[in-house]
Amino acid sequence: MKNKSTSFWLFLAPTLMALLLVVFIPALVGLFYSFTNWDGLSFTNFVGWNNYLSLMSDKDFISAFWFTVKFVVVTVILLNVIGLGLALLVTQKFKGNNFLKTVFFMPNLIGGLILGFIWQFIFTEVFPALANNLGLNFLNGWLTNQATGFWGLVIVTVWQMGGYIMIIYIAYLQNIPDEIIEAAKIDGASAWQRFVNITFPMIAPAFTVCMFLTLSNGFKIYDQNLSLTNGGPYKSTQMLALNIVNTAYTENDFARAEAKAIIFFIIVASIALIQVYYNKKKEVDL
Amino acid sequence: MVELNLEHIYKKYDNADDYSVTDFNLDIKDREFIVFVGPSGCGKSTTLRMIAGLEDITKGDLKIDGKIVNDEAPKDRDIAMVFQNYALYPHMTVYDNMAFGLKLRKYSKEKIDKQVHHAADILGLEEYLDRKPAALSGGQRQRVALGRAIVRDAPIFLMDEPLSNLDAKLRVAMRAQIAKLHQDLETTTIYVTHDQTEAMTMADRIVVMKDGEVQQIGTPQEVYDSPTNVFVGGFIGAPAMNFFNVTLDGEYIFDEGKNFRLKVPEGCLKVLRDKRYDKQKLVFGIRPEDMHTEQAFIETFPESLVKATVSVSELLGAESQLYSKVGETEFVCKVDARDFVKPGSEVTMGVDLNKAHFFDPESEKAVY
Numbered sequence: 001m002k003n004k005s006t007s008f009w010l011f012l013a014p015t016l017m018a019l020l021l022v023v024f025i026p027a028l029v030g031l032f033y034s035f036t037n038w039d040g041l042s043f044t045n046f047v048g049w050n051n052y053l054s055l056m057s058d059k060d061f062i063s064a065f066w067f068t069v070k071f072v073v074v075t076v077i078l079l080n081v082i083g084l085g086l087a088l089l090v091t092q093k094f095k096g097n098n099f100l101k102t103v104f105f106m107p108n109l110i111g112g113l114i115l116g117f118i119w120q121f122i123f124t125e126v127f128p129a130l131a132n133n134l135g136l137n138f139l140n141g142w143l144t145n146q147a148t149g150f151w152g153l154v155i156v157t158v159w160q161m162g163g164y165i166m167i168i169y170i171a172y173l174q175n176i177p178d179e180i181i182e183a184a185k186i187d188g189a190s191a192w193q194r195f196v197n198i199t200f201p202m203i204a205p206a207f208t209v210c211m212f213l214t215l216s217n218g219f220k221i222y223d224q225n226l227s228l229t230n231g232g233p234y235k236s237t238q239m240l241a242l243n244i245v246n247t248a249y250t251e252n253d254f255a256r257a258e259a260k261a262i263i264f265f266i267i268v269a270s271i272a273l274i275q276v277y278y279n280k281k282k283e284v285d286l
Numbered sequence: 287m288v289e290l291n292l293e294h295i296y297k298k299y300d301n302a303d304d305y306s307v308t309d310f311n312l313d314i315k316d317r318e319f320i321v322f323v324g325p326s327g328c329g330k331s332t333t334l335r336m337i338a339g340l341e342d343i344t345k346g347d348l349k350i351d352g353k354i355v356n357d358e359a360p361k362d363r364d365i366a367m368v369f370q371n372y373a374l375y376p377h378m379t380v381y382d383n384m385a386f387g388l389k390l391r392k393y394s395k396e397k398i399d400k401q402v403h404h405a406a407d408i409l410g411l412e413e414y415l416d417r418k419p420a421a422l423s424g425g426q427r428q429r430v431a432l433g434r435a436i437v438r439d440a441p442i443f444l445m446d447e448p449l450s451n452l453d454a455k456l457r458v459a460m461r462a463q464i465a466k467l468h469q470d471l472e473t474t475t476i477y478v479t480h481d482q483t484e485a486m487t488m489a490d491r492i493v494v495m496k497d498g499e500v501q502q503i504g505t506p507q508e509v510y511d512s513p514t515n516v517f518v519g520g521f522i523g524a525p526a527m528n529f530f531n532v533t534l535d536g537e538y539i540f541d542e543g544k545n546f547r548l549k550v551p552e553g554c555l556k557v558l559r560d561k562r563y564d565k566q567k568l569v570f571g572i573r574p575e576d577m578h579t580e581q582a583f584i585e586t587f588p589e590s591l592v593k594a595t596v597s598v599s600e601l602l603g604a605e606s607q608l609y610s611k612v613g614e615t616e617f618v619c620k621v622d623a624r625d626f627v628k629p630g631s632e633v634t635m636g637v638d639l640n641k642a643h644f645f646d647p648e649s650e651k652a653v654y
Binding site for chain 2 (some may be wrong): 177185
């Protein structure tokens with residue numbers, strides 16, 4: 001048995017080392033710094049809960065928090081509805097469905113930063129051009145206020161991640177045996193009844209996975225935010241991750257940034273875990 | 287009352303060159319138990335799925351009670367279907383699986399409850415109603431699938447190889463249960479199988495299919511006693527019918543190497559001569575059970591004997607199957623278990639020529 005435990009640890013070691021070095025140790029060090037007045041290089045004394053308490057009166061942080069929450073709610077709904085919709089579309093039998101699958105997935109291959117710049121061009125150059133030529137006034141002035149900044153971010157994120165979510169739903173949709181759908185047809189179910197009563201419950205595990213991915217991704221979004229609006233105008237579209245980075249590198253307040261990051265981590269982790277727990281309970285064993 | 291008419295039905299899949307089903311004609315009477323039987327890929331399941339509405343009909347008319355239903359959706363045809371892999375809804379309990387079709391048809395709660403319990407009672411599923419399909423054995427799942435069809439009270443039952451996933455013993459038990467259900471429920475049933483035993487034991491009429499074409503339609507007795515061609519003769523009956531290439535000469539038939547000479551009974555001889563098969567080649571078919579090794583038979587019919595070498599001999603309890611060879615032709619002879627023969631030995635067998643079948647070697651169609 002000794003042999004077994006040696007190889008057990010041997011196989012585990014690389015992953016364990018990587019996790020320790022880049023996740024656990026930095027997290028613990030970060031937790032430690034959040035109780036100090038660390039400036040990125042050194043610290044002189046412990047400040048207790050002061051960093052955390054100061055966040056309560058940090059207007060930028062609080063507004064970034066609510067902006068992010070709003071963003072997450074909207075993108076989670078849109079991404080899952082659109083991802084599932086696209087998956088249902090391309091799993092139908094028609095010519096070109098494989099081509100469409102590729103097309104819908106492609107935005108996901110472009111990095112978020114570049115995507116942000118591309119869409120910035122669309123919002124600030126293409127939209128006004130369209131507005132002038134077609135007389136569609138609502139296409140004017142995008143990214144110049146919080147509302148259009150918000151929806152701009154939503155559009156970019158959904159456009160980027162929709163195809164990815166679609167792929168996950170496709171995998172689960174294709175796992176449903178044809179016979180079960182046929183049995184439902186014979187039982188007298190219309191297309192909508194089949195979707196609600198058969199298809200949807202059977203792809204519940206995909207829903208758990210996609211909810212988790214869209215939820216955590218929504219909270220952690222950074223590069224699109226940076227390149228599309230950079231938090232502007234007047235920090236009104238600043239999201240949590242960007243706010244934390246700015247606190248650290250623009251305001252050089254590393255210790256407070258650490259405190260924010262800890263709070264951020266606790267929020268994301270607990271929401272994601274609660275969500276997975278509840279969805280798992282509803283899933284069925286196939 | 288429900289009658290089904292299949293008139294010149296053809297099926298060609300989108301990406302296929304050939305027809306999967308060719309010119310299928312069948313009139314099914316009310317309460318009839320029809321079995322489609324044939325080797326895999328013969329088009330029997332495809333035909334069933336066309337009746338269900340799960341496949342489009344390429345050409346021809348499908349009528350239910352005189353009304354063409356080619357373009358009606360499955361849900362509007364009022365049929366119930368049992369699938370080979372059960373096709374139970376994995377996220378629903380046994381009760382909900384059976385109740386689903388009734389809920390969709392907006393039956394009252396009381397009526398659904400009554401019908402589900404009635405079906406569960408017939409099938410012995412009462413104690414499993416709260417379980418999910420994953421917690422059931424294969425046989426139980428198959429019963430739930432049957433129950434789902436029963437509760438619907440549909441006039442037409444379609445079954446697509448419903449027993450092929452069960453073990454041998456369970457299959458025999460379920461075969462009897464389905465036959466009994468058919469008697470009790472008095473539904474018109476179409477049953478697809480590749481197993482000729484199921485076809486023989488359950489059917490009112492058998493439809494034998496091969497390569498998308500109907501070979502023969504008839505009662506089990508008709509199909510067994512007078513197969514219309516070599517394929518049906520070989521497919522129905524276990525072990526399969528034996529075939530010998532022979533030449534008719536005078537009153538006798540000879541095999542190619544003249545290893546045996548058999549006297550053809552007069553009535554048969556007259557038919558063969560009338561059809562101008564004298565001095566012509568024929569395919570001679572004889573069922574394993576129509577060959578005998580009893581001394582009494584051999585002495586009574588001295589001109590109906592074949593000397594053969596037994597290569598394998600299987601003792602099945604009440605009977606033995608002798609896998610034998612005469613000249614280059616292999617055949618099987620089914621004899622009483624007491625007449626067990628050691629492999630390798632030469633045995634004289636009597637052939638009951640009153641049970642002989644003759645086929646044309648070119649067309650393979652029955653001559654006598």
